[in-house]
Amino acid sequence: MSTSVIVTRKLPESVEERMRQLFDVTLNAADRPMTQAELVEAVRHARVLVPTITDRIDAAVLAQAGPDLGLIANYGNGTDNIDVEAAAARKILVTNTPGVLTEDTADMTMAMILALPRRIVEGTRVIEEGGFTGWAPTWMMGNRVWGKRIGIVGMGRIGAAVAKRAKAFGMSVHYHNRRPAAASIAEPLGATYWASLDQMLARMDFVTIHCPQTPATFHLLSGRRLALMKQGAILVNLARGDIVDEDALIRLIEDGHLAGAGLDVFTNEPEVNPKLVKLARSGKALLLPHMGSATKEGRIDMGDKVIINIRVFMDGHRPPDLVLSQPPVHRPLSA
Known part of the structure; x- marks a missing residue:
C-alpha cells in the first residue's frame, strides 16, 4: 500500500533524505509557501500532511480532505496554524514537535x-x-x-x-x-x-x-x-x-x-x-525575522520528531506527540 506523505516546505537535507528512505514522500524543493489551493490539493491526496507554522490548515481546508488523510504531523512546536477541533471531527490526528526548541x-x-x-x-x-x-x-x-x-x-x-x-x-x-x-x-x-x-x-x-x-x-x-x-x-x-x-x-x-x-x-x-x-x-x-529557534541542531531534531510520529502512526499506534483531539478550554493566564 502506498505511503503518501506530503511536506509543505523544504526541510533540512538530512531530514528529507531520511523521509525519502522511509516513506513515499512528496517534498517542496522550491521552498515557497503553498497557496491555499495547493494545501487543499495536498489534503485531498495525502495520507500524512507535514505542514509548518506558515501553513493555515483551517476548517475550510480540512473540509476538503480526502478519505486517506489520517495524520497532520506539524513541523513546529505549536499548532495554532491548525484547526485541531475540525481535524478531530474528521478523525484526523494532529502531532507537533514539543521540547526540542x-x-x-x-x-x-x-x-x-x-x-x-x-x-x-x-x-x-x-x-x-x-x-x-x-x-x-x-x-x-x-x-x-x-x-x-x-x-x-x-x-x-x-x-x-x-x-x-x-x-x-x-x-x-x-x-x-x-x-x-x-x-x-x-x-x-x-x-x-x-x-x-x-x-x-x-x-x-x-x-x-x-x-x-x-x-x-x-x-x-x-x-x-x-x-x-x-x-x-x-x-x-x-x-x-x-x-x-x-x-x-x-x-x-x-x-x-x-x-x-x-x-x-x-x-x-x-x-x-x-x-x-x-x-x-x-x-x-x-x-529579528522569527529566528529564535533557528539552529541546525534544533531544526533537525524537529524533523526527527516528525518522522517518529509518522512511523508510529503508520504502524497503527498512537503517535508520541499527539495533540489532544478535544483540547481543554483555555483559560487566560490572568483574568
Missing part, C-alpha cells in the same frame, strides 16, 4: 535581554558606518542587567530555561502562570510567583513572553497592561505576535514610557510595522 529559544531570549540595554546592535552599526573615533567615559552607555528584575509570562519549558539563564546573569526571577510552578523548578531559581499579572508587570525591569497563542492569550499584553509596566522597562517577545497589542507597544516606546522591545514575532508576520523598523533604527527596538 527550548534551549535555542531561551538562548535567543537572553541574547535580546543583553543586547538591548547594552546597545550591542547600535555599537555594531557605529563600527560599520565608520563612526568610532575612540573610547570616551560617557559614550555609548547602556544599562546594567545584573541585579534587575525579570518577569516571565508563562513558566513552561522555555520560561524555566530563560529563568535559569537570567539567574546566572544575576537577575531576580519572577513569573506569572495560572498556577505556581513545581517547587523543583521554582526553588532552585529563587523564583517569585505572582498570581496577578498586573501586579508583576508594574514591578519588572524586563518582561519576557513564553505562553502559547490561544484565543485566551490574544492581546494578553494589552495596551492597559503594557501601560502598567515600569518606566524604562523592556519587553521581549519570542512567542507569538498576537499576544501583544503591537500598536500600543509602539506608542509606549515612542512616548518614552518603555525603553524598548525585543521582538522575534509580529502581528502581521511576515510584514513588520514600519514604526517598529523606525524604532529599531533609533536603538529602541531589536527586531
